[in-house]
Amino acid sequence: MKLSVLGPAGTFTDAASQVFSARHPELNIAPDYHPTFDLVYNSVAPDGLGLLPLENQLDGFVLATLQRLQSADVTELGEVTVPVNFGLAARVDDMAKIKRIFVQFKTEGQCQNLLANLPQAEIITTSSNMTSLEKLQAGDTGDAAIVPQSQMAALDFPLLQDNVADQDDNATRFIIFKKEPASLTAPDGTEAPTTAFKFPMFVTPPTEQPGVLREILTHLADAGLNLVTIMSLPTRQKIGIYSFYIEVSGTFAQKALLFETIGQMAAAYTVHPLGFYAL
Structure with a gap:
């Protein structure tokens, strides 16, 4: 089954898709990566599923997802919550030398303490955390990026700083959905009354x-x-x-x-x- 997710591979959305896939091996899920929320939604096939971020522990609800859900004919099938944290990578040897920093639009609100200590840096907003990393890898001296902590071990830049989110126990909640109108009628089921x-x-x-x-x-x-x-x-x-x-x-x-x-x-x-x- 194709699962449309926000890509590229390596994002927290990708991590959430892996958790969901592990919970449901019978679905034989294949991730289908897209660069924007709209493309994720529009790519969901009639027999496929989609996955989008809904809420972050530090920065609240994802407005782009709520705006889509407000008018979309979808049925949510479940949710997945994954821990998230970030590292800082830069093409300089001192934070004071950072001229611009690439940061995903939702990540920015989760790393305010770090960004407050970089008043000289221009903040360049990106569509995904892996896009931030890609822009840094193709960038110039003075560039920096906030990237998933899981990527830090493989990086080789003059400045590397771990765990830069405002809290260590940060997490994001994702929804799994199909493109089918939800019902106002109670579904059949045999779940335990205490579920x-x-x-x-x-x-x-x-x-x-x-x-x-x-x-x-x-x-x-x-x-x-x-x-x-x-x-x-x-x-x-x-x-x-x-x-x-x-x-x-x-x-x-x-x-x-x-x-x-x-x-x-x-x-x-x-x-x-x-x-x-x-x-």
Whole structure:
């Protein structure tokens, strides 16, 4: 099975794909690398899967993924969380000599302490961490890059500094999905009642009247369902009108209650489900 991922090989997305492949050897997964989020999504075949980063422990949610999910007809099948850390490599022998530094757009927010100590360096944003490394390898004296820590042992530059993320226990969560609309109907299954689930969705109220978010959350609270995440994104229809990205968790003993509650919400709001899967 083809799994579309953000490439090239060696990225943290690639590492997440390897974890997922090891969990599901029966799928015989072959990674299919693409340089952008849109290309990853667009390349997912009807009989294939996609994998995109959703949330980083230090820098929060990946806006590009949320914006895609907001309108995409996808069904999330699960998630993978992998540890991430970074090293600094440079074509100089002193950090004060760094003139420009290549850094992936999401990595930048995870290495703020390091970048604050390089005020003289121009930050060049890249699409992936391995692209940062490639640009450094093809670059000039004065160039530097923040790259995956896993790549550091194989590098040979005058300046190498390990573990430059703001925290050592950093991690990123990825979602696995297929291009098929998710259902508002409870799926069949034989999971144990104590098995945990997650149900991600977008909920868009018809108006922006005061108290609408409280009303949305009251549905979940009254049902005893756990709100894991809530994020607001503009609908792009009008300033002040927002859609709420929500993740709900619980146990399979609550499955019927969950879908009954979501059905009630769908009668009052636009509910865009993104899947229902075991954790």
